[in-house]
Amino acid sequence: MAPEKPDLRRLLAVTPNLHWRYSGVTSTILALAPHVARLAPVACVGAHLPPETPKISFWQILSRGWSRPPCGGHRLWHARRNDEIIVGLLLKHVLRQPWKIIFTWAGQRRQSHFTRWMLRRIDGVIATSEASASYLEVPCIVIHHGVDIGRFQPLADRAAEWRKAGLPGRFGVGCFGRIRAQKGTDVLVEAALRLLPKYPDATLLLTGLITPENEDFVAGLKAKIAAAGLEPRILFLGEQPREKMPHWFALVTLYVAPMRWEGFGLTPLEAMASGTAVVATRTGAAAQLVADGDTGFLVPPDDVDALAAAMEPLLADPDKAAAMGARAREKAQARHDIAQEAGKIVAFYAQILGVRLTA
Template identity: 45%
Template sequence: MPFIEDMRNVEVIAPNFKRRLSGVTSTIIQLVPVQNRLGQKVSTLGPGLPDTLPKMRWRDLLSLWTAPPGRKARIWHARRNLEMLPAIVMRDLLRMKLKLVFTSASQRRHTGWTKFLISRMDAVIATSAKTASYLEVPSTVVMHGIDPARFSPPTDKPAAKAALGLDPAQNYAGCFGRVRHQKGTDLFVEAMIRLLPQRPDWSAIIAGRATAQHVNYENALKEKVRAAGLADRILFVGEHTNINDWYRALDLFVAPQRWEGFGLTPLEAMATGVAVVATDVGAFSEQIDTGTGILVEKDDLSAMTDATAALLDDNARRQSAGLRGQARALQNFLIENEARQVYRVYEQAASARN
């Protein structure tokens, strides 16, 4: 989609001031098209976003002294500190017609600087109840959602595996996301090294990229896999834009994170009909219930290995959890519902006085 030619058609600005792909960037990429489909007139601003999203130019910031037709101000929806600060300057010092919304996914006490920035917002969104508990201002919990048109079970799972060059006769456990210590990739690898030798019908897939500072970490894991004689069964497949196809090839998903802000991967797996083992971090405890998978304490390799083994070895339980997980994702975590709830917060911000 080309740059926005008429700023009068923009009522909401979604800035992205970070070039590298992150969870925040991914949220913007997935949510903005849905918001626009629902008539919310959202434009993005900044680097690192695909050309399919509507974009405004930096020079279009000069138009923010004028509100769009029928509105007293535009909404500026920040998701990082470096997106809140310029918005405060534009609204409070330059007197541009803006109302400021911030989404927080953090699950730790904020620094004094972040607290100050958040205190200047017109409305605040928390991505989970756990996140809201760390905020010292009123907030609205809006959990992230998934697109069921993108994340859905395959009609033919063996064919879905074959399409990716995988063995259609094998079962696959997967761990998707950035390859790094925080994400617990090493825990997944160690669990698979313990479990796979006794289960020749199972293999493992690690999908995701290791950024420059984590390449040595990834290489050490690959060497550990080679030393265990499992290089042909624990596969590092890298980063893929068609990650939904890789979910469709899975029979079990493991989310071994040590820390997470929200964490979409269990929801993406659930929507695809895949049972989940996850650590109790981020919003995972609010996503997963007893019938959709197993929740374990973070950094507990033994508990993760035991929970994973329980689902590897029980086909009926695993398949039932997959079906229940899909139903739960469709009932509670649709991205359209997220967009509608976010819009209600926009309306709240529009009516705020500052």
């Protein structure tokens, strides 16, 4: 039997995903939605919403948005992008629907004048890290991102799965997400060009969207790889379906997150939950996620020498990487379960609405 479709008139909160291109923010929304929905009546609206995500249509908002909310005098519009705040303000102040607006901020930079203006006119702000909170000029609550430890899990036999995949070498190094300069893909490729000739059992896997404006950037990387004769061992696998990403995270022995800058950066946490060691730059929330020297290593951004030095001992000793990955899984289970994040978000919903919620 198909689950009952959500009805706006019974919802406490709506999370919009108003971005036509799949992104890290989209991934966060989709990961959280089912967990929050177990605790409170909520749904999403917008693009890229898979069947397991509770969702409503814009028609419901336009036709039922003036209905009486189930708790108190308002329902919540939980935005994560500027355009979503704008839509919330229009619903609230132009259409006069009974909404309160909250915003999740993950950036580590000063907001534009327009964003600061909007944040002064909404009802609450969540920062995803203490570093992000330090850039806000309005009061906020800090709620760290979590990871779905049920969805991201280690493989029973990683080596057997690697052989089954028919990939070169004996183990993998992964870097997943959009391929562009901000993500430091070029820094990782430079490090790999130095290391892979010394460690023939390792293969680098790169997945993620390549937008038209980044095609020249990627062409330059591929030219360097070809010149080094490493095309068979540095593989661009393209954008992968969301449902297959847990397998890729668990398949590699080492995950590298070489970002030059990042708001939060969820992929290191997804790798940790998958039992994979992580080398990450000190950007976003990486320093709060990766236990340096225990579950992986932290390095400065945009530093090929430091990145190669951190990766090398794990390429030389995959068993050491596997042990780090096992500890990373334990840390993700104990401290970064997405269920904890969902519970804190729902508590914040109740605070903003001034209501008491019962599970």
